[in-house]
Amino acid sequence: xxxxxxxNFGQAIAALKLGYLVERCGWNGKWMWLALTEGSTIARExxxxxxxxxxxxxxxxxxxxxxxxxxxxxxxxxxxxxxxxSQADMLxxxxxxxxxxxSPFITDLTYDxxxxxxxxxxxxxxxxxxxxxxxxxVWLYLEPDADPDDSRSYKLTNKSDELPSYWExxxxxxxxxxxxxxxx
Numbered sequence: 001x002x003x004x005x006x007x008n009f010g011q012a013i014a015a016l017k018l019g020y021l022v023e024r025c026g027w028n029g030k031w032m033w034l035a036l037t038e039g040s041t042i043a044r045e046x047x048x049x050x051x052x053x054x055x056x057x058x059x060x061x062x063x064x065x066x067x068x069x070x071x072x073x074x075x076x077x078x079x080x081x082x083x084x085x086s087q088a089d090m091l092x093x094x095x096x097x098x099x100x101x102x103s104p105f106i107t108d109l110t111y112d113x114x115x116x117x118x119x120x121x122x123x124x125x126x127x128x129x130x131x132x133x134x135x136x137x138v139w140l141y142l143e144p145d146a147d148p149d150d151s152r153s154y155k156l157t158n159k160s161d162e163l164p165s166y167w168e169x170x171x172x173x174x175x176x177x178x179x180x181x182x183x184x
Contacts (some may be wrong), residue, residue, distance in 0.1 A: 005097075023098070033098065
């Protein structure tokens with residue numbers, strides 16, 4: 001669930017420390033985000049590879065401390081351990097903060113796929129491109145007991161107030177592959 005948008009780097013770091021996910025609207029990849037991984041201690045015999053294994057081989061200590069670090073979900077869906085910020089990232093004011101404990105997101109959908117999910121009760125959807133607009137909190141949802149094949153059954157909301165009485169997709173919306181959903 002989107003908590004805040006148009007945040008600066010300091011606010012993004014503070015949110016990471018509180019357990020939230022953060023992302024930049026300016027990133028090119030689909031649904032790339034950052035998470036803070038807490039530090040941990042492992043038994044020396046559990047060191048498997050890389051720097052941890054090398055440290056294990058060079059010490060007689062029974063445990064190895066792994067410091068807290070920021071990890072990134074990359075555009076291909078893998079996790080990159082130990083993300084580093086660029087100067088552009090540090091100066092940007094397009095950071096968004098998400099609650100990783102909210103119901104899961106379903107991402108990188110076409111318009112048709114997204115509409116198919118909304119026919120299941122409880123899903124709301126939006127486009128990543130909408131983060132860049134003046135209304136980054138806007139979600140699209142299907143009215144209860146409405147006809148899912150009638151676009152007039154879809155409403156826009158921004159948490160508290162309803163926007164237009166119905167929603168019509170633009171040509172850009174129909175061609176987009178940046179739709180994502182969140183369960184209720």
